[in-house]
Amino acid sequence: MWLHINPRSVEPIYAQIVQGVKTATAKGVLAPGTKLPSVRELATELAVNHNTVAKAYQELERDKVIEVIRGRGTFTCLGQGHAARREERLQEIRASVHKWLVEAHHVGLTSDDFLSVVKEVVEEWASSKGVGEVE
Amino acid sequence: MWLHINPRSVEPIYAQIVQGVKTATAKGVLAPGTKLPSVRELATELAVNHNTVAKAYQELERDKVIEVIRGRGTFTCLGQGHAARREERLQEIRASVHKWLVEAHHVGLTSDDFLSVVKEVVEEWASSKGVGEVE
Amino acid sequence: MWLHINPRSVEPIYAQIVQGVKTATAKGVLAPGTKLPSVRELATELAVNHNTVAKAYQELERDKVIEVIRGRGTFTCLGQGHAARREERLQEIRASVHKWLVEAHHVGLTSDDFLSVVKEVVEEWASSKGVGEVE
Amino acid sequence: MWLHINPRSVEPIYAQIVQGVKTATAKGVLAPGTKLPSVRELATELAVNHNTVAKAYQELERDKVIEVIRGRGTFTCLGQGHAARREERLQEIRASVHKWLVEAHHVGLTSDDFLSVVKEVVEEWASSKGVGEVE
DNA sequence: GTGGTCTAGACCACG
DNA sequence: GTGGTCTAGACCACT
Numbered sequence: 001m002w003l004h005i006n007p008r009s010v011e012p013i014y015a016q017i018v019q020g021v022k023t024a025t026a027k028g029v030l031a032p033g034t035k036l037p038s039v040r041e042l043a044t045e046l047a048v049n050h051n052t053v054a055k056a057y058q059e060l061e062r063d064k065v066i067e068v069i070r071g072r073g074t075f076t077c078l079g080q081g082h083a084a085r086r087e088e089r090l091q092e093i094r095a096s097v098h099k100w101l102v103e104a105h106h107v108g109l110t111s112d113d114f115l116s117v118v119k120e121v122v123e124e125w126a127s128s129k130g131v132g133e134v135e
Numbered sequence: 136m137w138l139h140i141n142p143r144s145v146e147p148i149y150a151q152i153v154q155g156v157k158t159a160t161a162k163g164v165l166a167p168g169t170k171l172p173s174v175r176e177l178a179t180e181l182a183v184n185h186n187t188v189a190k191a192y193q194e195l196e197r198d199k200v201i202e203v204i205r206g207r208g209t210f211t212c213l214g215q216g217h218a219a220r221r222e223e224r225l226q227e228i229r230a231s232v233h234k235w236l237v238e239a240h241h242v243g244l245t246s247d248d249f250l251s252v253v254k255e256v257v258e259e260w261a262s263s264k265g266v267g268e269v270e
Numbered sequence: 271m272w273l274h275i276n277p278r279s280v281e282p283i284y285a286q287i288v289q290g291v292k293t294a295t296a297k298g299v300l301a302p303g304t305k306l307p308s309v310r311e312l313a314t315e316l317a318v319n320h321n322t323v324a325k326a327y328q329e330l331e332r333d334k335v336i337e338v339i340r341g342r343g344t345f346t347c348l349g350q351g352h353a354a355r356r357e358e359r360l361q362e363i364r365a366s367v368h369k370w371l372v373e374a375h376h377v378g379l380t381s382d383d384f385l386s387v388v389k390e391v392v393e394e395w396a397s398s399k400g401v402g403e404v405e
Numbered sequence: 406m407w408l409h410i411n412p413r414s415v416e417p418i419y420a421q422i423v424q425g426v427k428t429a430t431a432k433g434v435l436a437p438g439t440k441l442p443s444v445r446e447l448a449t450e451l452a453v454n455h456n457t458v459a460k461a462y463q464e465l466e467r468d469k470v471i472e473v474i475r476g477r478g479t480f481t482c483l484g485q486g487h488a489a490r491r492e493e494r495l496q497e498i499r500a501s502v503h504k505w506l507v508e509a510h511h512v513g514l515t516s517d518d519f520l521s522v523v524k525e526v527v528e529e530w531a532s533s534k535g536v537g538e539v540e
Numbered sequence: 541g542t543g544g545t546c547t548a549g550a551c552c553a554c555g
Numbered sequence: 556g557t558g559g560t561c562t563a564g565a566c567c568a569c570t
Binding site for chain 5: 282283284318319321322325
Binding site for chain 2: 019022099101102105114
């Protein structure tokens with residue numbers, strides 16, 4: 001299964017599902033056009049309430065990550081994402097980086113240390129992205 | 136004032152205070168050993184509930200960013216932070232970077248674009264850090 | 271083919287069929303008395319469930335847009351519509367206009383802008399109506 | 406009360422709330438910055454579940470019609486709406502007008518009759534908008 | 541007291 | 556069987 005949930009996390013379950021699906025589609029683990037499990041299927045599989053999954057799916061649909069085709073089910077979108085929210089996201093990214101940069105300094109890491117960590121994650125991402133991708 | 140709060144933000148106010156103090160100390164705007172306003176002073180100044188400020192101060196004390204000296208007041212710490220929570224923070228940073236990397240991809244940004252944004256923020260930070268710093 | 275269905279739309283498929291047939295008859299693309307494809311024919315052609323087409327045909331028959339002659343097939347009606355439901359429809363139109371007027375204001379359009387858009391659509395309709403019309 | 410709900414309507418209750426608040430703000434019945442009743446207050450007043458109200462408020466917040474100020478409550482936004490979704494809305498308006506134009510013809514109304522009805526609603530709106538408005 | 545999240549169980553429209 | 560909506564009641568974080 002390409003999706004794992006931690007019900008103990010502070011992160012809401014529905015948000016974990018959203019994040020998981022976004023990650024899977026961005027990585028290519030879920031190719032564009034793939035059918036997702038139904039709301040109730042995924043709910044039983046993850047042992048959560050179906051409303052929780054429904055909320056996640058609705059948010060994903062709003063973000064154009066998935067789409068519902070009436071009577072057939074839910075599928076990952078082909079043209080993933082739209083640039084409309086790009087600037088919005090960039091601001092959020094900047095705020096987040098700034099925040100973690102401060103935290104890093106408070107545990108004795110330099111800006112360079114911080115950058116190394118980021119690069120590390122990006123590289124790990126790049127390599128994992130290859131796996132299972134169609135392209 | 137070196138601290139600004141936005142009650143409209145999704146970010147909890149107490150977290151904004153924590154973040155603000157950490158930023159100010161990391162930048163050197165608040166030199167080590169500086170006296171901070173009392174809980175009630177800061178509360179009236181920011182027009183927030185004093186419990187909110189108290190919660191922020193508690194968290195800052197736990198993170199060894201500030202220390203309370205009974206009868207004298209609250210002061211920024213000398214030794215900035217401790218390495219104890221370093222690994223914990225690193226994991227959080229990795230999780231955050233991963234998350235935003237996914238979001239970046241979903242608005243059509245490449246990993247390189249993402250890295251550029253991060254570098255940009257880090258550089259901006261480095262330059263602003265110089266200002267007002269004692270070191 | 272004078273009828274196109276989009277299974278991705280939020281609009282139910284049966285409603286799209288109803289709307290499509292109504293548009294075609296109103297425009298004169300389907301002259302009064304024209305034979306429509308059978309439920310099963312249309313179903314296979316549109317690649318939808320035949321229950322869906324049947325539901326659409328039932329609604330169209332209720333609205334006196336088409337009539338079923340047993341053993342012969344389904345035909346578009348001669349007298350286009352009846353005034354019985356007129357007041358009902360007028361109320362629905364008013365509600366819809368009101369709703370979209372509000373939405374228009376919320377994206378910064380004035381009432382005049384709104385009216386212009388409506389006129390534009392009406393004119394476009396008038397011109398397209400001429401094509402293929404018998405009258 | 407500026408908000409009335411019909412639990413028997415086909416329209417979902419949460420959508421009626423959304424529509425009601427949007428109408429009230431667009432008309433000026435709710436001036437920008439006005440405090441809305443809390444989720445639970447409104448829920449008891451309308452005799453619906455608080456989750457239903459919460460869903461409506463969340464949608465209104467996503468549409469930037471209202472905003473939540475932490476611990477103080479929910480308020481109508483000052484700068485109402487953003488032009489970002491304007492083209493999207495215009496397309497929806499066009500589709501809706503087209504649809505109702507067809508329906509109008511099927512009950513024997515001409516395009517001019519239709520336009521009259523629209524104008525009527527717009528004028529009624531304009532006059533009611535004056536009432537209670539600050540401007 | 542504010543909104544946010546989650547569960548459990550129900551009903552409905554659609555295909 | 557698909558998702559969408561609603562209720563009732565619970566817990567939690569924030570102010």
